[in-house]
Amino acid sequence: MDNDIVPGLLETINKEFDQRTFSSAKLKSALQVLQSKKATYIDVNKYSVEVGEILADVLGANVTAELLPDGRMYFNIANRVINETLQKNYDLITGYASDVQTQLNHSANIHMRAQVPDLNQDRVDGIVNRVSSEADFDKIKWLLNEPIVTFSQSIVDDVLQSNVEFQAKSGLRPKITRRVVGKACKWCSSLAGSYDYFDKPEEIYQRHERCRCTVEYNPGSGRRQNVWSKKWVDPQRDAKIEARKQLNIKKKTRAPSE
Template identity: 45%
Template sequence: MAIDIVPELLENIQRDFNTAINRNKKIQSIQKMIENGTATYREANEYAVEVGQELAKVFKKHIKSDVLPDGKMYYNIAERILNPTLSNNHVIVARVATEIQNQLNKSIGLGLKGIEPSVNQLRIESIINRITQEEVFDDVSWILQEPIVNFTQSVVDDTIKANVEFQGESGLSPQIVRTAHGNPTCDWCRSIAGVYKYPNTPADVFKRHDRCRCIVEYNPGEARKQDIWTKEWR
């Protein structure tokens, strides 16, 4: 009877990931900024990159052809490992990004709670499907590296998108700022960089290619206005 490798493999991945997150100095620094109320979406993006890189490192350490049956990543193994680990990354980063959104809302007197996006299950499934196509896992192991970071970064982008759309539908005029970042930056990233006011926001603003480190930020602007006659704020 074949041995089920998933329980032990998943336990080792989760253990080492949690240890790495707790020891990561950059993550600790950003956590302090969040607690102090000084973090922005720029820090949220940096946080996501760190979380994604830590998971990618753990995957590289534990998942190799020689530990998989026949050296292949079968669907039932990929699904049981990637669904919980990537969903966990989503929860961790979405919680941080939403807390930052709450603080930004509060900073301009906006009495709205941040919207936490749903996990992008389609992206998880696309990673699972892609990684199970090759007969030898090592030939496709790169899928568990930069694409994992990209997936984790997208949680921040999804948080911004959800909150901008919600505020826009609430009658506000939120702004999105996308800054090209990298050395060098590609032509596409430079072309999409800029400041956009909802609803005039192209869908590409929230997209990113592998190894893209562009920064997508929410600009709260000024949500509160004072009536010059009654002196009341609205």
């Protein structure tokens, strides 16, 4: 059954998605900001929302009850269509986010590779299971709209979280900032603010549907913390001090000239 419609459906979805993303003014603007080396996680979030909205529009236009057998999104159809399209979103968004993270690291004099987390398959499976659980697709088709955008934003949150945690464990002192966008709910408003890594709320990376709040962070100035003494250390400053110490030792141990 799915062999009759899935290949053709995916071909149409991928073609329209590629055309829309290629011609998107918002995505072109995001790439220009990246090229100017001024991109932040605010830009990454905007990028993810645009990619998510494009996919949601394309899915909404092409996945219809009239097309589906018995008007139902059977599991074997949902599993292939949703996994392939969300994987594509993941690849695009993590690619852009990784480039932005690399620039942020360089600007902060942090010589670390950008961390890219694996695709959150549990989230993908959750959408697949929910959309295939209803006999009438029209009653559940909303799951291929806003939840797709939320999923796309969650990819950014995962990338940011991976890099923040990696740098904090490496002794750096990243600062996380969550900002509300538009008329935020009480829960989102309570999370807004800037936090040191070890003082952040547990829910800092969480979001509800239609939430456009942004999470960003400043990797700091390249100063590293000694995880035992909790004192912050500047690697370059320490290297210079150590070099001077070694020079003084050599001077002291050098035999006096006759």
